[in-house]
Amino acid sequence: MSDPTTSSGSAIPDRHTPDKAPELAAIASAVAGLLLYGDTFKTQPGLAFQELVKILQAAGDRLDCIRAYGRWFAALADAEQSWFDHLRDCVLHDDNPFSRRVQHVPLSDLPTSLVRAARSDLQTLKGVASCPPEAISHWVQQACELPSPPAAWTVPVTTDPSQVLGEREDWSGALVRLAEHYRCHGTGAFARYRVLRWQSAPSRDRLGAHDLGGQLVGIAHPDPVRWQEIVGYEWQKQALRQNTEALLSGYRALNVLLYGSRGTGKSSLVKSLPREFGDRGLRLVEIAKADLNALPLVIEQLRSVPQVFVVFVDDLSFEEDDDAFKSLKVALEGSATAIAQNVVVYATSNRRHLIREFFADRPRPADSDEIHAWDTMQEKLSFGDRFGLTLTFEPPDQDAFLAIVRHLAQLSGILLPAEELDARAKQWATRHNGRSGRSARQFVDFLQAELEVLT
Structure with a gap:
């Protein structure tokens, strides 16, 4: 696809620019013809761009054209x-068959038709991405007969040398x-985010x-x-690091x-893992206790990534009549399905002891409700x-608490x-709240704000 430029090579067309119809038709056909990367235009800017091109190509209502341009600009x-x-970020994150x-098969071993389709799509996307916003602004001016072109969204293009797809190179x-x-960073949500959450869609069928x-x-x-930031628990940190390194090493x-x-930093230590190991492919997936029944489903989704x-x-923790722990038990010990080696x-x-136990649970000879009551109790204790x-x-003693505070x-840069x-x-x-890592964090946050206000 040719660049929408003037014959002199300028990226900003003037009022004597040739008819925009052929260029718009080429853009519309190119976007419609994407075989693998069509989802790159399902973002808000992508959808707004397609709508604008469609209106411009059809020479639609002037007000509709101006509104469509405004939506693209705002997006x-x-x-x-x-x-x-x-568009470059969309390509880097796109989840498609290629x-x-x-991520699993060397490029040389992929079907030739799949590789050819990917090359073709990338060439198309590079052409659309290189379409100057000033040119599109000028097309809107022409179509709507405006005295001057509307403002073009022009911000500097990222020129980081580490970028996979450069502004001046052939993407194909x-x-x-x-x-x-893709092999290093994944695709879709796994490429965009280092921390994810399982969001359930609760509903009940007629059977409840x-x-x-x-x-x-x-x-x-x-x-x-x-x-x-987590201090005072060095051997725990070392053990968790060693285990996580084993996971990352396969x-x-x-x-x-x-x-x-x-308040001793248990959750904070786990939450810090993506910042510590995220660039090596580690992702944190949070799942609420109420959603543990979906845990086997979650792990199956992660297995092939x-x-x-x-x-x-x-x-x-679980109440004594809570069956959610059975789903967790399957995740911990496996079932007929092999345990996913890339998930812990x-x-x-x-x-x-994660399941609440009461003295009344302990079997006595007089109990006649359950024959193997000791087995039930052992299941609870061993979970x-x-x-x-x-x-x-x-919990930290006073010296450990003060060490955490310091x-x-x-x-935080506090110099008291x-x-x-x-x-x-x-x-x-x-x-x-007594002595704990959480209390130390709250104190330091309070103190930092106080000192900033005073100064």
């Missing part, structure tokens, strides 16, 4: 990207680097059974906690239970043992004298 402004960068298969010739990108439907959705703004990693006192996954279940479960709990690795988080204060910092930290612990 790009919301994305805070140039038109070129937007991008999925090339970059297929080898693009294939490597739960529908396990749902989907994995990306978390655009995950918890920013960093690995180095070895059989263990499922982990992190249990102990509230080349990235590695930590399924995170926070604040785990990291769960946090304030309880070592926590199904995690291969258990990490205990004890460390967080240093990371040590004596004053310690005294205020002790006072905070006494008046608020």
